[in-house]
């Protein structure tokens with residue numbers, strides 16, 4: 001039977017009503033203390049009706065790891081209540097909602113970061129400056145922050161967690177040999193570079209259990225010789241597959257390098273390559289803006305779900321138009 005966008009899919013024990021996902025979209029509207037505001041509640045609530053899943057924007061697990069000076073965080077118990085307003089607004093449409101947990105590492109916002117930390121003292125660029133190489137105690141502390149963030153995610157009513165291991169932020173920095181030159185248990189071999197992600201994942205699982213959906217967002221390529229590739233990702237993630245419920249395939253961000261051309265479905269080949277290696281669902285994202293293209297991808301089994309981002313920023317009804325009404329014109 002041919003799969004379409006309208007077919008349900010399960011991420012772990014959670015059944016989604018269709019295969020269209022709202023991708024995480026940073027709103028740059030958090031308070032200086034990283035609290036979510038009425039903007040977030042309204043923004044997510046307004047877009048929740050037709051998608052099978054909403055993934056809330058990157059949310060900092062640490063006061064020292066915010067990606068932007070006006071992003072949102074989940075690093076104290078006080079952050080829970082405003083986040084709960086978002087989950088309530090999305091649940092009002094019977095749509096599940098995940099939170100994306102992040103730490104910027106060497107790409108943490110200079111405006112609000114006290115000490116820039118990363119696996120190795122290698123700068124992203126002059127704007128961010130050179131980070132301090134994490135000590136083992138520092139790594140332990142970060143894993144604890146992820147654990148507490150997972151606990152608070154449950155308290156805020158989220159239905160799942162997306163671990164942000166993409167776009168050159170902290171976990172990605174551990175995974176890529178271009179940003180991790182450690183010679184201890186967290187650097188060197190694929191297994192060692194994946195250790196931080198593994199320990200974060202296990203700390204989260206310790207809080208939420210195995211039934212609660214936990215997915216990971218990855219940058220399948222660093223767009224640079226010597227960087228990560230889908231094959232290397234598969235090597236690192238395969239041992240973690242029993243603890244993961246889906247893989248969301250993005251790209252880039254580790255280095256100040258852009259893909260040479262951002263064309264329709266530009267990241268799809270990476271999702272399809274990742275899918276070759278895994279049995280859990282793979283989410284494709286990136287300029288997939290028409291129903292016919294999305295259905296073709298699903299029918300050809302290149303991915304299992306489709307996430308959309310930018311079209312939803314301007315047009316809160318984009319998902320409805322994509323799923324139900326007239327085929328929307330492609331957005332460029």
Ligand SMILES: Cc1cc2nc3c(=O)[nH]c(=O)nc-3n(C[C@H](O)[C@H](O)[C@H](O)COP(=O)(O)O)c2cc1C
Pocket residue numbers: 023024025026027057058100164166167217250285286287288307308309310311
């Ligand atoms: C304004 C904006 C904010 C974004 N915020 C996030 C984010 O918080 N976390 C993340 O992983 N990706 C983020 N992204 C990337 C999107 O989730 C998505 O992968 C990307 O826009 C490509 O998909 P699209 O062509 O459907 O927009 C953001 C993109 C945009 C344009």
